[in-house]
Amino acid sequence: MSKEGTTDPLQVRSFLRASGHRFTHQRQLVLDVLQETQGHPDAETIFSLAKARDPKISLATVYRTLALLNEAGLINKHRLGEDHEHFETAQSTPHYHFTCLKCERVIEFEAPQVTQIGRELCEREGIQITEAHLHFSGYCSNCREGDSFDK
Amino acid sequence: MSKEGTTDPLQVRSFLRASGHRFTHQRQLVLDVLQETQGHPDAETIFSLAKARDPKISLATVYRTLALLNEAGLINKHRLGEDHEHFETAQSTPHYHFTCLKCERVIEFEAPQVTQIGRELCEREGIQITEAHLHFSGYCSNCREGDSFDK
DNA sequence: GTCCATGCAAACTGTTTGCACGCGC
DNA sequence: GCGCGTGCAAACAGTTTGCATGGAC
Numbered sequence: 001m002s003k004e005g006t007t008d009p010l011q012v013r014s015f016l017r018a019s020g021h022r023f024t025h026q027r028q029l030v031l032d033v034l035q036e037t038q039g040h041p042d043a044e045t046i047f048s049l050a051k052a053r054d055p056k057i058s059l060a061t062v063y064r065t066l067a068l069l070n071e072a073g074l075i076n077k078h079r080l081g082e083d084h085e086h087f088e089t090a091q092s093t094p095h096y097h098f099t100c101l102k103c104e105r106v107i108e109f110e111a112p113q114v115t116q117i118g119r120e121l122c123e124r125e126g127i128q129i130t131e132a133h134l135h136f137s138g139y140c141s142n143c144r145e146g147d148s149f150d151k
Numbered sequence: 152m153s154k155e156g157t158t159d160p161l162q163v164r165s166f167l168r169a170s171g172h173r174f175t176h177q178r179q180l181v182l183d184v185l186q187e188t189q190g191h192p193d194a195e196t197i198f199s200l201a202k203a204r205d206p207k208i209s210l211a212t213v214y215r216t217l218a219l220l221n222e223a224g225l226i227n228k229h230r231l232g233e234d235h236e237h238f239e240t241a242q243s244t245p246h247y248h249f250t251c252l253k254c255e256r257v258i259e260f261e262a263p264q265v266t267q268i269g270r271e272l273c274e275r276e277g278i279q280i281t282e283a284h285l286h287f288s289g290y291c292s293n294c295r296e297g298d299s300f301d302k
Numbered sequence: 303g304t305c306c307a308t309g310c311a312a313a314c315t316g317t318t319t320g321c322a323c324g325c326g327c
Numbered sequence: 328g329c330g331c332g333t334g335c336a337a338a339c340a341g342t343t344t345g346c347a348t349g350g351a352c
Contacts, residue, residue, distance in 0.1 A: 022351050058309045109272055113264045118287055121260055126292035134285045136269055141277035173326050209334045235316055
C-alpha cells in the first residue's frame, strides 16, 4: 500500500502552471505532507504537520490548497468517521473504506463490483457517474465484543 | 416506492416506552412528517414541515428526535449532497443513492452485490459490519451536457 | 509591476448543549 | 409530583470568506 500518485514537484509545477495557477511553497508543502503521511489525515492534521515545517502556513491556505488539489484530481476526499473530511493522494485503482466505530481504524479494500454496479445504473438511468463512494462501518477485529480486554 | 416502515403511532408508542422513553407529541410529529414526505428531507426541511403543524416545535427537538429515531433504527441518515445529513424512514430492503451534482435529484437503487462485498470483507478481515453506504454522484439524464436546453 | 495566493480574523453552516420550565407517566 | 423532554439561546466544529499584504511570474 505505497503512495504512488503523480505528485512530484516537477509534474505538479507544470500542472499548476498549465491550469493558470501559481506554484507556491505552501502548495508544495501540503502535497508533500499528504504524500508522506500514512492513512487518511484530516485538514487539521495536515495543517499541523505542515506547520511543523513552515510555522507561518495558515489553516485557510491548507483548506484552499486541498480544494484545489481535489478539483485537479490529485487527491481524494472521504467522509470516514462522520463529522469531517479526510484526504489521501489519488490512487490509480479505485478503492473503498471500512471504519471501526470504536478505534477509528480504517481498512482499505478494492471492489471491482462497484464499477459494475455503477455501469449498470448508468445504462438503466441514463446518468453519468463521476464519483463513487462505498463505505462500511462497524467494529474491527480488535474491537468486536472483546472490549473489556484492553481496558 | 411507497413508505412502508413500522412507524404507526401505536407501535412507536410501545417501542418508546419499552426503551424507557416518553411518547411525546413532538416525536410523533417528526415521525409523521418523515413518513409523509417523499424523498430524503434534511433536518431543516423536516423542521419547517413540523413547524407548519406545531409552530412551537424547535429545531433542537427535531435534531434530538432524529438522533433518537436513528439509534432506534426507525430511520436512516445519509450524506447525499456534501454538507449535511438527509433522513428517510427505514426501508426493509437495503438500497443506495445516486445524487445529481447539478439538480440534486436523488435516484435510489438496490445492489445486493454490496452485501456480498461486505460479507467477503468480514471474513477476510475478521471485522463486523453494522452499516453500509454506497453513494454515486454525477449528472442525471436531464443534466448531462445538454445544460443549455433548459436555461 | 501585475495579479494571484496568503495570513489573519471574522463569518457562516449544520449541529449540539446548558439550563429553566413543562408535561408524560 | 418526579424526572425526562422541550424551547430557547448560546456554544461548538469544521470550513469558508473579505481584505490588506506578499510573492510568483
